[in-house]
Amino acid sequence: xxxxIRLFARLRDLAGTGELxxxxxxxxxxxxxWKTLAGEFPALAEYESSISTAxxxxxxxxxxxxxxxxEVAFLPPVSGG
Amino acid sequence: xxxxIRLFARLRDLAGTGELxxxxxxxxxxxxxWKTLAGEFPALAEYESSISTAxxxxxxxxxxxxxxxxEVAFLPPVSGG
Amino acid sequence: xxxxxxxxxxxxxxxxxLIDAVTAxxxxxxxxxxxxxxxxxxxxxxxxxxRRVLRLEYEGYEPLALRSFELxxxxxxxxxxxxxxxxxxxxxxxxxxxxxxxxxTSPHRADAFGACRFVIERIKQIVPIWKHEFFEGGxxxxxxxxxxxxxxxxxxxxxxxxxxx
Amino acid sequence: xxxxxxxxxxxxxxxxxLIDAVTAxxxxxxxxxxxxxxxxxxxxxxxxxxRRVLRLEYEGYEPLALRSFELxxxxxxxxxxxxxxxxxxxxxxxxxxxxxxxxxTSPHRADAFGACRFVIERIKQIVPIWKHEFFEGGxxxxxxxxxxxxxxxxxxxxxxxxxxx
Numbered sequence: 001x002x003x004x005i006r007l008f009a010r011l012r013d014l015a016g017t018g019e020l021x022x023x024x025x026x027x028x029x030x031x032x033x034w035k036t037l038a039g040e041f042p043a044l045a046e047y048e049s050s051i052s053t054a055x056x057x058x059x060x061x062x063x064x065x066x067x068x069x070x071e072v073a074f075l076p077p078v079s080g081g
Numbered sequence: 082x083x084x085x086i087r088l089f090a091r092l093r094d095l096a097g098t099g100e101l102x103x104x105x106x107x108x109x110x111x112x113x114x115w116k117t118l119a120g121e122f123p124a125l126a127e128y129e130s131s132i133s134t135a136x137x138x139x140x141x142x143x144x145x146x147x148x149x150x151x152e153v154a155f156l157p158p159v160s161g162g
Numbered sequence: 163x164x165x166x167x168x169x170x171x172x173x174x175x176x177x178x179x180l181i182d183a184v185t186a187x188x189x190x191x192x193x194x195x196x197x198x199x200x201x202x203x204x205x206x207x208x209x210x211x212x213r214r215v216l217r218l219e220y221e222g223y224e225p226l227a228l229r230s231f232e233l234x235x236x237x238x239x240x241x242x243x244x245x246x247x248x249x250x251x252x253x254x255x256x257x258x259x260x261x262x263x264x265x266x267t268s269p270h271r272a273d274a275f276g277a278c279r280f281v282i283e284r285i286k287q288i289v290p291i292w293k294h295e296f297f298e299g300g301x302x303x304x305x306x307x308x309x310x311x312x313x314x315x316x317x318x319x320x321x322x323x324x325x326x327x
Numbered sequence: 328x329x330x331x332x333x334x335x336x337x338x339x340x341x342x343x344x345l346i347d348a349v350t351a352x353x354x355x356x357x358x359x360x361x362x363x364x365x366x367x368x369x370x371x372x373x374x375x376x377x378r379r380v381l382r383l384e385y386e387g388y389e390p391l392a393l394r395s396f397e398l399x400x401x402x403x404x405x406x407x408x409x410x411x412x413x414x415x416x417x418x419x420x421x422x423x424x425x426x427x428x429x430x431x432t433s434p435h436r437a438d439a440f441g442a443c444r445f446v447i448e449r450i451k452q453i454v455p456i457w458k459h460e461f462f463e464g465g466x467x468x469x470x471x472x473x474x475x476x477x478x479x480x481x482x483x484x485x486x487x488x489x490x491x492x
Contacts, residue, residue, distance in 0.1 A: 009386055009457035010468040052474040054455075057390035059476055073388060073455075079469035080387070080415060080456030081369050081427050081447060090221055090292035091303040133309040135290075138225035140311055154223060154290075158305035161222070161250060161291030162204050162262050162282060177342065185370075185423070195423055199368040200443075205350075207362040207434065258350070258360055269372065271447060272488075278365075279440050323437075 001026055001068035003033060009076050011051070014043040024066065030055065031062035033072050050077050082107055082149035084114060090157050092132070095124045105147065111136065112143035114153050131158050167246065168231035170224050170291075172253040177201060180265035183247040196245070196267035200274035202282050204262040206255045213297035220252045220261060223290040230289045233311055234281055241321065242277040244268040250291060261293075280324035287316045332411070333396035335389050335456075337418040342366060345430035348412040361410070361432035365439035367447050369427040371420045378462040385417045385426060388455040395454045398476055399446055406486065407442040409433040415456060426458075445489035452481045 005020045012018040015037075024033055030053045038044045053060050054073040066072055086101045093099040096118075105114055111134045119125045134141050135154040147153055165183045185196065206218050231248050238246050247265045255261055264281045268274040285291075288311045293304040310316065330348045350361065371383050396413050403411050412430045420426055429446045433439040450456075453476045458469040475481065 006388065008388055008455065009459070010470070012386075013468070050470075050473050052455075054388070054391050057388070057394065059391070059474070073391070075388065075455050075474060076457065076468070077470040077472055078451070078453070078455055078474045079458045079471040080385070080392075080454045081451045087223065089223055089290065090294070091305070093221075094303070131305075131308050133290075135223070135226050138223070138229065140226070140309070154226070156223065156290050156309060157292065157303070158307055159286070159288070159290055159309045160293045160304040160306040161220070161227075161289040162286045177346075181342075195370065195373040197370055197372040199366075199370060201364075201366045201368075202436065202440070203364040203366075204436075205360065205362055205364060205432075208360040267370075271367065271369075271444075275367070275440065275444050279436075282436060 003066055003069070004071045005033065005037060006071055006073040008073070011044060011047060011074055011076050015041045028066055029062065030060050030064045030066060030072060033066060034062070034074060037074070047074075047076055051075060052078075084147055084150070085152045086114065086118060087152060087154040089154070092125060092128060092155055092157050096122045109147055110143065111141050111145045111147060111153055114147060115143065115155065118155070128155075128157055132156060133159075167248065168228055168235070169249040170222055170227050171249065171251060173251070175249050175251050175260045175263045177203065177263055177265070180247040180249055180263050184245040184265045184267040196269060198268050198271035198274040200266045200271070200278040202262075202264040202278050203260050204282070206257050206259050206261060208257045210295060210297070213295075213299075215257065216296045216298060217257070218255045218261070219294040219296070220250075220255060221292050221294065222250070222252045224252075226290045230311070233288070234284045237284065237317065238277050238280060241280070242268065242273040243270075244273055244277040246277060246281060248281060248285070250285070250289070252291070276324040280320050283320035283323050284317070287313075287320060332413070333393055333400070334414040335387055335392050336414065336416060338416070340414050340416050340425045340428045342368065342428055342430070345412040345414055345428050349410040349430045349432040361434060363433050363436035363439040365431045365436070365443040367427075367429040367443050368425050369447070371422050371424050371426060373422045375460060375462070378460075378464075380422065381461045381463060382422070383420045383426070384459040384461070385415075385420060386457050386459065387415070387417045389417075391455045395476070398453070399449045402449065402482065403442050403445060406445070407433065407438040409438055409442045411442060411446060413446060413450070415450070415454070417456070441489040445485050448485035448488050449482070452478075452485060
């Protein structure tokens, strides 16, 4: 199945893109999507302990499972305001 | 010597005027001006413990002395804001 | 652009006038710009202690009110790194109209919030302005605090209320 | 008259839009009117940790930012009797421009101040928006808090900062 991955701020800069489509296994978790991504862009690895994640624009956990067509977002520490 | 007395809010209502000229003795204190006033308008007496006073638009004390031509103001508890 | 910091007026208040006063460079110099703006507006409420309020009439001793604003400005500057503006309206005010406006800028938000809260507390303690409340069935002069700018306890109480973060 | 409570936009922010949103009667009904309005505005500073800042670029995950605003609104309503509006700007901002505006009305000033402070603290904790700082000599993404709306400790810390008076 396929998910859309969204990256923001410095994560977007490091990957060189803010949106990617990737195939993941049925029943994959958000964490598994991250592992795929970090394998492809090793520079992202330093963010593993500080990112937040969202599925379909709702905050999620690394162990949340994703479904076909989901939008999975990885968010570096925020700095709004 | 003569002073101008200014009264505000309910003090003004009780005295029926916001401004009076009164003769007081040389070297009179703000407190003496108040006694004169309270003698003339007994309804003011209830305010003796809660008023503030000012001379020439600067806060003063009851024992401050006044001079000829001074403006002496008596202020009930404030409620601005 | 109006940049009057302290004002007592019978005209309607405009928040933009206060914001202009605290964001304009005070002396044409260019100090580090503010990062935070905190404002407070007091509005005429339609109810007070169970009474249906029809309107308020504000009376003030204008020259002493302006001096009190300056004193509050000094007290604020002793505690916080801020720029402050304070306008108070007098006369007849209808429900929903603004009676007082405060604007404070600072490099940091904690200072802006703290100073703004301090100013409104201090206004209610020492500024010679009085509310005459006209409600359904009567009217009453509202009397709050005996004004005494030298009352250290009152000033400390205002500083305490302002010192959250 | 604009009465949008929560907004993420590339357009300049206008404080009057937020004030309209929190002073308009939510349902045409006439609840007791507010007596207090507290606002907060975040402004782009010309300096940051010793660097001369040239401009900021704000990026956001818009749908999640709006949901975070709604969550903050719920958390605010659980603690205080207030109406709240919150607008955040995205895109290129010059020095002195407003990045965020908050407006809170309440019958009482302590609630208005407290809730307003809570909202800005909570924005910095959980709203998916990022500052890209362009300074003299380079640029850097500012990274603050790891966003986690379920972190009770962070939320309690924001409530504590807001609970002065």
